[in-house]
Amino acid sequence: xxxxxxxxPPHLADRLRHALLDxxxxxxxxxxxxxxxxxxxxxxxxVVPALRATGGEERLGLLLRxxxxxxxxxxxxxxxxPLTDLAEAGLLTIRDGQARALVQIxxxxxxxxxxxxxxxxxxxxPGQGQPRPDHVVGAxxxxxTLAQLIVDxxxxxxxxxxxxxxxxxxxxxxxxxxxxxxxxxxxxxWMTRLSCALSGVDNxxxxxxxxxxxxxxxRFDLIVSNPPFVITPDTxxxxxxxxxxxxxxxxAALVSAAxxxxxxxxxxxxxxxxxxxxxxxxRDRVGGWVEGTxxxxxxxxxxxxxxxxxxxLWLRDSCEAGSPEYAQRYDAWLDYxxxxxxxxxxxxxxxxxxxxxxxxTVRVEELRHEIDQPVGPYLPDVVDGAMSAHRLTxxxxxxxxxxxxxxVREERISVPGAPDPxxxxxxxxxxxxxxxxxxxxxxxxxxxxxxxxxxxxxxxxIAELIGQDPAVLxxxxxxxxxxxxxEGFFRVAR
Numbered sequence: 486x487x488x489x490x491x492x493x494p495p496h497l498a499d500r501l502r503h504a505l506l507d508x509x510x511x512x513x514x515x516x517x518x519x520x521x522x523x524x525x526x527x528x529x530x531x532v533v534p535a536l537r538a539t540g541g542e543e544r545l546g547l548l549l550r551x552x553x554x555x556x557x558x559x560x561x562x563x564x565x566x567p568l569t570d571l572a573e574a575g576l577l578t579i580r581d582g583q584a585r586a587l588v589q590i591x592x593x594x595x596x597x598x599x600x601x602x603x604x605x606x607x608x609x610x611p612g613q614g615q616p617r618p619d620h621v622v623g624a625x626x627x628x629x630t631l632a633q634l635i636v637d638x639x640x641x642x643x644x645x646x647x648x649x650x651x652x653x654x655x656x657x658x659x660x661x662x663x664x665x666x667x668x669x670x671x672x673x674x675w676m677t678r679l680s681c682a683l684s685g686v687d688n689x690x691x692x693x694x695x696x697x698x699x700x701x702x703x704r705f706d707l708i709v710s711n712p713p714f715v716i717t718p719d720t721x722x723x724x725x726x727x728x729x730x731x732x733x734x735x736x737a738a739l740v741s742a743a744x745x746x747x748x749x750x751x752x753x754x755x756x757x758x759x760x761x762x763x764x765x766x767x768r769d770r771v772g773g774w775v776e777g778t779x780x781x782x783x784x785x786x787x788x789x790x791x792x793x794x795x796x797x798l799w800l801r802d803s804c805e806a807g808s809p810e811y812a813q814r815y816d817a818w819l820d821y822x823x824x825x826x827x828x829x830x831x832x833x834x835x836x837x838x839x840x841x842x843x844x845x846t847v848r849v850e851e852l853r854h855e856i857d858q859p860v861g862p863y864l865p866d867v868v869d870g871a872m873s874a875h876r877l878t879x880x881x882x883x884x885x886x887x888x889x890x891x892x893v894r895e896e897r898i899s900v901p902g903a904p905d906p907x908x909x910x911x912x913x914x915x916x917x918x919x920x921x922x923x924x925x926x927x928x929x930x931x932x933x934x935x936x937x938x939x940x941x942x943x944x945x946x947i948a949e950l951i952g953q954d955p956a957v958l959x960x961x962x963x964x965x966x967x968x969x970x971x972e973g974f975f976r977v978a979r
Contacts, residue, residue: 490672491573493683494574501566501567501571501683504566505590505592507544508544510552510592514592515545515553519538522538530611536550539554547563551563551584552589553589553590555608560583566584568584576679586607588605588606588607589606589608589623590602590604590683591623593652593655596659596859600684601680602683603651603652605649605676606621606623606672608623609804612804615808619670619724620723621650621670622649622725623650624652628653630756632653633861634836635660636754636864638659638661639661639662640662640707640751641661641663642662642664642703642705643663643665643706643707644667644705644707644709644746645667645677646696646712647669647710647711647712648667648673648677650680651676651677651678651680651689652680653709654681654686654689656709657689657709658688660707661707662688663688663690664689665690665705666689666692669695673725700746705748706748706751707752707754708752711756712736712757713725713728714735715727715758716795726802733757736758736774736835737774739753739755740753740774740775740835743778743837744780744837747837749839749840750838752837753780753835753836753839754835754836756833757833757834757835758830758831758832759786759831761828761829761830762825762826762827763826767831768850771831771849775847779839779843781840781845781847782835782838782848782868783836783848783864783867785851786832787834788831788853791829792822792829795830836868840872846871846875848867848868855918856916857916863916866976867916870971870973870976871971873977874967875971877963877967879964882940882966883944884940885939885940885977885978886940888934888935888936889974889976890975892915894914895911896912897910909922909927911923911928913974919974921969921972921974929947930962931975933947940963940966941959945959
């Protein structure tokens, strides 16, 4: 085993964690110490304001310069740290009286309020060269997106597929009795173990291998993955973001194989990229991955980039902007997309529940607006709503007892003084915050549906009030009501 991958002794993890906590090296402590200007600059990979904000000999500033900013710090200023032991463990070097970190340690927040830490490679910023091929990226925006998506526990077994620095393993550890973290990169697994040790988490095991290979024949109640989904013409140059599979095939492979590794009712949740190909609806493409899995679920597209935007994003990510190879790589990447007929690249999430049902359905949609976070607590309701709408025949819907979902409000838009509104809207004030334009009948249902009376008799009463034939309302309303149930405006009472 490489010296880099030496085990991290529990007593050393405890000492380092206590030193970090004593200095208030926590999410709130760091936020207060840096201030808004330096924090926003760091988000843009600009360190000068953070260096100015952390100057002096105060402990938190010293630890920020060492573990976050990657700056050399005088050995004599770090008396609270067991520097020799940390150097032997591969976390820092000591040379000419200066300590310099070999890894980045960042505080991280979970729902339980305890302090956690992630360990990754130091951030490579513009002008500092390019990341190593086995670079382990730290927790960032995508990590937070996936963490907010995870359904609540408790569960018995969970899988973090492609663990990287181990941030999702930390989130799973508070939901699951046992967590298995896998990655093709042994350096990433070392980082995962460091993150768990430094966070006081002891229910995570690590295994090396690609995709589901390390867990063949095993099933889990919850699988999460932030996979190497970046779509590139090259073979994998950076293991944290790219696979050896072409196009978006890695995401398709994760989805199609998920049911074989899920317990009944188990969840698989992953972030993904997918191609928008000329002449093909992206919904059909991603929906085809799910078809036949026996899973119900939810696919959401949160963003779309054109090929040039996408290439620029990932060339910046690997600090290649301004390098001699930049234009060549840019051009070759665009050539690849042109050959494949790619018009755009979608980013979003895929959530599957192993219902093992012949009539399982997955809702595929685009949501660009802001929604309530975290999504995980109400995500099962989203899937249940889509399944209920899919399963209800017109006759069953007319016999069902339906209630307006919590937080739904009605808005009427009209010209002042007009006898009738131009539009009637139903608006969700929580959760997915959808807005639906509805007709008079659906608005009337929203005003009276409380889950106590079946839909059919309510429609008969509404027909009498508005002077329409009840049979006509019974025939035409189920289709629109079914859509409103699928979108979470109404719920079927149990």
